[in-house]
Amino acid sequence: MNRHVTARVLVLAFFAAAGVAGAESADWMRDAPEPWERSRLQIGYAIAPVPLDTRGKNRVLVGLGSYIVNAQSACSDCHTHPNYAPGGDPFQGQPEVINGNGYLAGGRQFGPFTSANITPDAHGRPAGLTFDQFKDVLRTGHDPDGSGRILQVMPWPVFGKLTERDLRAVLRIPPRCSVAPG
């Protein structure tokens, strides 16, 4: 294992193991009473490839959202193109560096379909969507442009099964999102 990867694994292992103890001291963690959720929050903060904007937001949901977007549901993988910064491609055996500039900005081709830009607009809404619109897209797959088209490739039949709280968490993730939506 190379040095960077080892360091990253150690950091993650530390957060996973020390999550409960470390969490005890943070006031905002009281909204996440379960140890398993606390370790998700710790990992969510540790793996975010861009600085997370927590101003005016529920920090539990921000950490949880990062965990879902960057690990559990791979939104970041399909919606960031290219995925990795030059020299940071783990598929080439390089220490992973995610392309922070293109993070969630879409552009990855899947045959005739291209992943959408889901970075927030000036009001902090990913792809300009309010929470209700966002929830509708994830639950029904209806293209938010109102055309009646059903989104392809995008695994909405899977993500539509997430809890409402998880969906709210996902919506709090994108960087520069300073307005808490919904």
Ligand code: HEC
């Ligand atoms: C397997 C790849 C893949 C994954 C994983 C994925 N997406 Fe997508 N997503 C797409 C593609 C491709 C489109 C465009 C589909 C189309 O135009 O038919 C899309 C479209 C969307 C749209 C519609 C935006 C618009 O303005 O049209 C939203 C919102 C969205 N994705 C959010 C998410 C979120 C949130 C996650 C994680 C929970 C996620 N996606 C995970 C591939 C993916």
